[in-house]
Amino acid sequence: MTYAANQAESAENDSINWSSGAAYVDGKFVPLAEAKIPVTDWAYRRSDVVYDVVSVWDGVFFRLDDHIGRFRRSIERYRFSPKETDEEIREILHKLMALSGLRSAYVAMDCLRGQGAPGVRHPAKARNYIVCWASPFSTLVPSDKIERGMHMIVSSTPRIPQVCVDATAKNFHWGDMNISMFEAEDKGADYPILLDLDGNVTEGPGFNVFVVTDGVVATPDYGMLEGISRKSVLEICDDLGLKLEVRRVSAKELRDADEIFVSSTAGGVIGVSRIDGRIMNNDRPGPISQKIRETYWAKRTSGWHGEPVKYDLV
């Protein structure tokens, strides 16, 4: 969209209710409720799409460069060619925040395959495009569950192997996660943690996993998304002088851990108090998990890796 078109549009924007969210769909800004994609789009029909999500807290984007950088690597990994540059994507995300007026938000960016002409089936023949949106911030679980610690199970469904679908290119292949979420609910837990085919910990639906044993923090090095929140935890462990190991983590190590916590754009760092029914730390998040959570939010509040939203864009 050109600058002139943007200006022409801005008078119109005043009369639209953007409070429940704002979206950008292939060049056009619309209220989130009107942001839709064709049922024939391969992004939906073949899950041929990559995405990323960045959070805004109190008017400040967190690690926006990291998220846009990872989004671009996902785009290249699966051979998409959207027209928007990284700088344009950044401006779109700022404008969505400005339109919505939200102070804290979950801000998504998707790159969709699109579709071919009728009868054409090859993904190389489609025009790729970008969809972004901002909606009110939400966390993996409500605040009372953050307080008491999340209850987790080890899923009986293994994570899709890295060699089949590259989890480091953020994607919507959640079939294993979806059915695992039902399994967790059936067992009275909040979330599942998925293992790989060799029985090592990978990730859960929207989060990375950390275990703490004898004061040492460990997190998987393979088979999962390389989370930006995970990266933040690694930096915080370094700051706090905690011993940290990035390596394979077995299911046994997870089940026997002193503490477990997860990292996610949807909440930062959240402690776990039960794993497969076993109660840890007197049924509350453990002390190291809590220290990392508090440090994470204290640093964010102080502007760490922050980029203030340009609310004056509209």
Next chain:
Amino acid sequence: MTYAANQAESAENDSINWSSGAAYVDGKFVPLAEAKIPVTDWAYRRSDVVYDVVSVWDGVFFRLDDHIGRFRRSIERYRFSPKETDEEIREILHKLMALSGLRSAYVAMDCLRGQGAPGVRHPAKARNYIVCWASPFSTLVPSDKIERGMHMIVSSTPRIPQVCVDATAKNFHWGDMNISMFEAEDKGADYPILLDLDGNVTEGPGFNVFVVTDGVVATPDYGMLEGISRKSVLEICDDLGLKLEVRRVSAKELRDADEIFVSSTAGGVIGVSRIDGRIMNNDRPGPISQKIRETYWAKRTSGWHGEPVKYDLV
């Protein structure tokens, strides 16, 4: 939608151009180009959706009972609860054909997860719904490539294992297929064939695979969709007195086969003339493949497993 509402709508239908396709989206009939889903829907965002596709040739649905039956099994396997019964789905598909006026079509039915209230993340909390659509019939490859035989490669990306995402419940987890289609194009081929993690043949993007060696037809028994067209081929082999084996098929057996052919709703039976650059049958589909293809179409034309479209529904 009630009968009365349908009637009220029918006057309106006359003025709409349905020729490029007709769709049903959660109770409402719309032209296919207007059939859209929210970008926030978990069917898209988590690929939390199952589907099926039936073909219509010359005004006759093929094995509609089989497709609706498999669709219902996929729905139950992944714990969806759409409001439509099988009989209502059947009526919707007939009505879409009647609206479109198409004589030959590709007719899809999807069951989507929907989404939760803001901040709610569990799939059990969503209202599931149905989307169906009919568009002009198309085949895996254009007719000249059907004539000369498809050129295939064995993909270097393995198929997502059955234990992670159940391929027998028809789903959109195509990340492995999507990247394999690029690999096929890079190597000058039409389509990839994917192996499982043990090196056995599974399926390709939208088709099942058959090999013919010393007059015996063999097809995989595990790790792939149990195709309705595949089922038709099994019946035809029986009719023709061909020896048939349903079992594991190794990559070596595929690469060394006398003939290869595929089955798909998008074209029925189509022969292969090249595998990984090796030319088979003088660079044309093999004689047994051709015999099965001809039998398939002859039987369909004669009404085999057919259900005539109710074009008088609108």
